[in-house]
Each structure stands twice: as C-alpha cells, then as structure tokens.
Amino acid sequence: MYKEIITLHKVALEGAIEHFENECAKIRTGRANPGIVENIMVECYGVPTPIKQIANISVPEARQLLIQPWDRSSLQAMEKAITVANVGANISNDGIATRLIFPPMTEENRKSLVKVLNQKAEEARVGIRTIREDMWKEIQRLEKSGDITEDEKFAGKDELQEVIDSYNKIVEEMRKKKEQEVMTI
Secondary structure, rough: OOHHHHHHHHHHHHHHHHHHHHHHHOOOOOOOOHHHOOOOOEEOOEEEEEEHHHHHEEEEEEOOOEEEEEEEHHHOOOHHHHHHHHHOOOEEEEEOEEEEOOOOOOOHHHHHHHHHHHHHHHHHHHHHHHHHHHHHHHHHHHHHOOOOHHHHHHHHHHHHHHHHHHHHHHHHHHHHHHHHHOOOO
C-alpha cells in the first residue's frame, strides 16, 4: 500500500530533478551553451514563445552563440528579449541573425556562479524534502486509518528515505559536475 504512494510521487521527484537540470543549463560555464537563451520568451505574433521554438541556436565558437530566427521579422523582438534577460553577453545583429559574444570569465565570476549553483541545488533539495513530507504524511494517514500496520509504516518510512537519498544523490552529482564545468578554465 505504501509502495503505491512512493511510486505515485516519483513523478514529482523526477520533476524536481528536471527543474534543477534546467536551472543548471542556464548557468554559464567557460563555453557558450544554448541552454542559456533557449527558454527566453520572445513576443512572436502576439504570443510569448521560447527562442528555441522560433530560431536555430548554434555555437560557432567557444564563447559565441549564433541565433538565427526562421522568420526575420522576429529578429528585433528576439534581440530585445535577450537584452532584457541580461545573459551577460555582447549582442550584435547583422540583419539575418543575432550573435552573442560572451566575455572571458574571471575567477570572481566563476565563484559567484558557483554560489548561484549551490542556491539552485538547495532549492532542489528543499523541493525533494517537501515531497518526502507529503509522502510520509500519507503513509501515516494509512496507518491511522488501519490500512497498514505500524511495522508496514516504518518499513515504508525506511523505503521512502532510500528513495529520497537516491534523488538527493542525483542532485549532488549534477551540482558537482556543473561546478567542475564552471570552474574549468
């Protein structure tokens, strides 16, 4: 019975991991990464649309992104949205595409990005803890209603903790990998 609760909430745990992964993609490393801009919303035909749906994003050089909209009429709106998003790059527009040229990162920039990364990792862990609390309350409710025994409740708690530990381990591995990317010159 408690196994069903854990299985049902794994979707929410996966969502927390996916959200953290998306947040990590937005953090700049020494190389240009399309993840920095692909989810920036652009007003296109009166509808806010992510850049990745209206343009091709490529990395011609290590510190440069080339964003070519499929419809040139959206170039100005795209450039404006990137400017508002303040991605920390110099923006140039040649009438066909937009180039983002990222300055070399300093040690100070890298350390501040690691702090942001650690904050995002903590947010992911808090989300996982919240999901764990919800699952534990449901297991306790099952025991109070007589659907499971006290022994099953504690077995569920142990299994729940194993699942939560595995998700926290995934967050920590992702954090370490991204930190290494950020700090690599």
